[in-house]
Amino acid sequence: MMASANDLVDGQRVPPLKIADMGELILGSNDDISYKSWDSSQFDGKVRIVQYIAGRSSAKKKFTPD
Template sequence: MPSRWIVALIIALLAPGAAAHNFVTGKTVTPVYIQEGGELLLNSDDEIHYQKWNSTQLTGKVRIIQYIAGRKSAKKRITVN
């Protein structure tokens, strides 16, 4: 019985962190711009090149974007307005 209380207490303490966002219904999210190495493209000659990317290109649909920096220094390339 005490283990159930401990589990309930842990869940109660962790629950507020799950809602830690600043999204507002009906408003757009803050745009994200990546100037260097943003979008990876593969051309017809199987060559990889990059182009600038920004989140404003994604209007009209709901999308999930995962941005994972390969190194801590890569974090410096992102600008959020």
Template sequence: MSSRLIIALIIMLLAPGVQAHNFVTGKTVTPVYIQEGGELLLNSDDEIHYQKWKSTQLAGKVRIIQYIAGRKSAKKKNSLLIKAV
């Protein structure tokens, strides 16, 4: 049996145990913290730098957060989401 087939079978067996977050009305979601490369900021010299980011900064606000791949190959996939927003 090839290693790819074995890996595929293992993933299929483990997949039901993986769950996304269930949103519940009136309850807060689990906080998210990004230590490296979090928020992009443009300073007065037109230079981009990053700062740590945490979702608790958004308390009481409705936001759409896009955490997407920055690869050229992902550009087409991301463009539909960006266009929809």
């Protein structure tokens, strides 16, 4: 399922989101990095703010402070 900002309806839940490949970054105790899938349904009943940032070097300029 794909959702975009214009799919949102006031008073209704946001469609579920699942990222199967490298969805969540896990930082280990030795600063090692691993990844796991991520699913918004794990937060059912809770209010969260999710910030999704493109992980491509071409997107770096968009997220670098001036």
